[in-house]
Amino acid sequence: MPDLFQKLKxxxxxLQAIAANAYYGFPANNLxxxxxxGTDGKTTTTHLIYHILKSAGKKVSMISSVYAEVGNKVYDTxxxxxxxxxxxxxxxxxxxxxxxxxxxxxxxxxxxxxxxRVFGIAFAAAVVTNITHEHLDYHKTYENxxxxxxxxxxxxxxxxxxxxxxxxxxxxxxxxxxxxKFQTFGFNSKDADFRIxxxxxxxxxxxxxxxxxxxxxxxxxxxxxxxKESLVDFKLPQGRLHLVYDKNFKVMxxxxxxxxxxxxxLGSLKKQYLKNAxxxxxxxxxxxLRDISKRPIMGEMTAQYSDVVILTxxxxxxxxxxxxxxxxxxxxxxxxxxxxxxxxxxxxxxKVYAIILDRQQAINTALKIAGKNDIVVLTGKxxxxxxxxxxxxxxWNEEKAVKxxxxxxx
Numbered sequence: 001m002p003d004l005f006q007k008l009k010x011x012x013x014x015l016q017a018i019a020a021n022a023y024y025g026f027p028a029n030n031l032x033x034x035x036x037x038g039t040d041g042k043t044t045t046t047h048l049i050y051h052i053l054k055s056a057g058k059k060v061s062m063i064s065s066v067y068a069e070v071g072n073k074v075y076d077t078x079x080x081x082x083x084x085x086x087x088x089x090x091x092x093x094x095x096x097x098x099x100x101x102x103x104x105x106x107x108x109x110x111x112x113x114x115x116x117r118v119f120g121i122a123f124a125a126a127v128v129t130n131i132t133h134e135h136l137d138y139h140k141t142y143e144n145x146x147x148x149x150x151x152x153x154x155x156x157x158x159x160x161x162x163x164x165x166x167x168x169x170x171x172x173x174x175x176x177x178x179x180x181k182f183q184t185f186g187f188n189s190k191d192a193d194f195r196i197x198x199x200x201x202x203x204x205x206x207x208x209x210x211x212x213x214x215x216x217x218x219x220x221x222x223x224x225x226x227x228k229e230s231l232v233d234f235k236l237p238q239g240r241l242h243l244v245y246d247k248n249f250k251v252m253x254x255x256x257x258x259x260x261x262x263x264x265x266l267g268s269l270k271k272q273y274l275k276n277a278x279x280x281x282x283x284x285x286x287x288x289l290r291d292i293s294k295r296p297i298m299g300e301m302t303a304q305y306s307d308v309v310i311l312t313x314x315x316x317x318x319x320x321x322x323x324x325x326x327x328x329x330x331x332x333x334x335x336x337x338x339x340x341x342x343x344x345x346x347x348x349x350x351k352v353y354a355i356i357l358d359r360q361q362a363i364n365t366a367l368k369i370a371g372k373n374d375i376v377v378l379t380g381k382x383x384x385x386x387x388x389x390x391x392x393x394x395x396w397n398e399e400k401a402v403k404x405x406x407x408x409x410x
Contacts, residue, residue, distance in 0.1 A: 010115050013086065017119035020090040027093035028121040031104045034216060035121075035152045037113070038129030038162075040261040041209040045129055046107045047237045048213035053103050055230035056222050060103040061096040066237045066383045068092055071099035086117055093121075103220075111138065113151045126156035127216045129209060131167035132260035134291060143170065150174045153182065160215045162208060163189040185215040194218060196228075206236070239382025241265070244402050249278070249370040253398050255382025257287065257314075259297040262379065266305035269375055278373030279307035279350060283366045284380045285314030285359075286324050288388070295324065299331020308345060308369070309337065309353035312362035314380045315388040325355045347371040359387065360401050367405040378402070 021028075036046045043064045050062040050069070061070040063084060068075040070092045077084050084092070096104050103124075112118050131146050146167055153159045153175060161171055163186035175182050186192035187207065194215035210231065217227050236242070245251035250273065256265045266280065274280060282302050286295045302309050309332055311325040329339070332353050340352045342361075347369045356362040359381075366376045378398055381387070387396035 014116035014119055016086045017090075017116055020086050021120040023087075024090045024094040026120065027090060027097040028104070030097040031093065032102055032124035032220075033093075033121050034103060034105045034220075035108045035118070035123045035126040035156060036105065036129070036212075037108045037110070037126070037149055037152050039132045039134045040256070040258055040264070041129035041206070041212070042107045042109075043237050043255070044206055044209040044240055045127065045212045046105050048209060048231075048234060049216055050105045051234050052213060052217045052222060052227050052230045053105070053220070056217075056226045058103055059099070059101045060105065061092070061099070061101050062105040063089070063092060064105075064107045064237065066239070071095045071101070089117070090120075108152055110145060110148045114138075114148045118152075123152065123156035125158040125160075125216055125219060126152045127160050127212050128153060128162060128165075128167070128171070129212050130162050130165040130260065131171070132165075132258060134258045134294060138291075146170050147174060150178075154178045154180045158219050159183070160185055160194070160212070160219060162186060162212065163192045164208070183215070183219070185211045187211065206241070237383065239384070239398065242382075242399070244399050245406065248372050249367075249374040249376065251367065251370075251376045251378070251402050253378050253382060253402070255384075256379040257284075259294055259301050262298055262301040263304075265379065266302065266377070269377060270305045273375055274373075278375060279371070280305055281308040281310070281366050281370060281374055281376045282306040283310045283312060283359075283362050283376065283378045285312045285316070285321070286328055286380070287315045288317035288319030288321070288324060292327065295327040296331035296334075299328040300334060301331075303332045303335035303337055307350040308366075310342075310345070310362045310366055311353065311355045312359045313357050313387070313389070314359070317388050318390060321357050322355065325357070329353065329355070345369050347374075359396075360404065363401050364405045364408055367402070367409060 034049055036042050043066060046064040050060055053060040068077050108118055128149055131149055159182040161182055161184055163184035183193040185194040196214055214227050239253055239255050242253040244253055254265055256262050270280060311328055313321045316324055337351050337353050340354055342354045342356050342365055345354050356365055370376050381398045386393040
């Protein structure tokens with residue numbers, strides 16, 4: 001029954017897409033639409049491509065999970081949204097076409113691809129950042145997940161993929177089967193079509209996003225010099241590797257919410273900032289009614305790099321937040337960590353974790369125990385402006401929560 005329901009839902013979205021195309025006059029036909037997909041890095045890559053094209057003097061609009069910038073006007077895309085509602089999406093495309101844009105950069109999810117929510121868009125170019133462990137509650141298997149992602153790649157005129165990613169072998173098989181030509185980017189693969197030197201520390205965590213954007217823009221005819229010059233003044237999207245406090249200790253916010261994203265983020269922070277005696281204090285949770293199989297793996301990832309872990313709520317919806325935290329803790333306990341009460345998280349502790357369900361209290365505690373040279377990193381919420389508790393969306397701002405916690409320290 002769930003599969004039948006999903007098929008009917010996909011047919012409904014297809015009919016909606018046809019209607020939206022017709023209503024707005026097939027606006028994508030007047031634009032060179034660039035689709036950005038992948039598990040991690042979609043938003044940053046989308047913003048990078050947009051920034052490069054705009055810096056090169058091109059007329060361009062964009063939709064990402066943070067916001068839409070269409071026709072030189074910024075729009076909020078709503079709570080927990082990546083690819084917008086169908087009619088909103090095609091309305092944005094219409095505004096862009098009417099503004100005489102040449103390009104439109106669109107962040108595309110696997111759900112949007114599977115549910116026909118981008119039907120009718122002829123993509124001029126497509127890029128996949130990576131495909132790692134995520135959304136298996138919906139796609140059931142990793143292979144299905146990869147297969148859905150290739151819908152974007154096979155439909156695009158020009159395609160570029162990450163040759164260093166674990167998904168490459170499977171992607172290559174599927175694309176070859178569909179007789180789809182593609183190009184590659186990578187740092188580790190010497191025969192990748194696109195490679196660049198990125199020696200700036202600021203790009204350590206995001207180097208593959210920079211290379212993905214570079215590759216797409218080179219394929220679109222932007223010169224090497226124009227791209228590299230534009231990268232100098234690029235600012236990461238809101239909630240991505242955002243340093244919100246930097247005095248005795250640091251506090252950083254990031255949207256990372258998959259095992260791979262945590263691995264890349266925490267590993268980079270450890271390497272870049274914690275060469276002294278400072279600790280990495282990690283505050284995070286996992287979304288309810290989403291892929292549960294990733295939870296213990298996320299626990300394993302944080303245990304690999306963190307010294308103190310505080311597990312907390314993160315859009316638990318109708319699930320029990322304590323149960324979610326305990327599932328994450330299964331992975332943490334596979335290491336040498338031990339569970340302690342929140343009162344026992346002192347500023348000397350290492351390899352300990354606690355569960356503090358209230359996210360504000362968890363952040364308050366993390367900052368309270370932070371000592372000289374420590375880094376407190378908050379992941380999972382990033383730019384989002386709400387926190388789903390039960391069936392209600394409560395106002396939430398991660399940066400504001402940090403400021404509240406800092407006031408309590410005075």
